[in-house]
Amino acid sequence: MRFRRKKRKSGSANGSPSSLVCAGISDVEAIASYIASDSPTYARSVVRRIVTLTRTLDRFPLAGPKVPEFDDENLRELIAYSYRIIYRIEAAEVVVAAVIHGKRDIGTD
Numbered sequence: 001m002r003f004r005r006k007k008r009k010s011g012s013a014n015g016s017p018s019s020l021v022c023a024g025i026s027d028v029e030a031i032a033s034y035i036a037s038d039s040p041t042y043a044r045s046v047v048r049r050i051v052t053l054t055r056t057l058d059r060f061p062l063a064g065p066k067v068p069e070f071d072d073e074n075l076r077e078l079i080a081y082s083y084r085i086i087y088r089i090e091a092a093e094v095v096v097a098a099v100i101h102g103k104r105d106i107g108t109d
Helices: 025-036 040-055
Strands: 007-009 019-022 075-080 083-089 093-101
Touching: 025 040, 025 093, 040 075, 040 083
Parallel strands: 019 093
Antiparallel strands: 007 019, 075 083, 083 093
């Protein structure tokens, strides 16, 4: 199971970022592998949801709330099941920085 969405040009005319870069691919692959050991069907469902949510970011980068651990307007998150898709809005792109379990402490130090 692969998460292949590396970069996508959208050509958005509304001032939103014009591409999506996913640095969290290895996170998604690790999540899929871990879940698939118990339930390949559930693993596909989780990955499908993560992919669906990230595909909306090039058009709606402000869709997710700010990450509560940080006071940064450009650091946001979306929730897929019990996983947090953490992303940063930059000038011309949205970077998916990490996909982590919701109970994981991301630390602010």
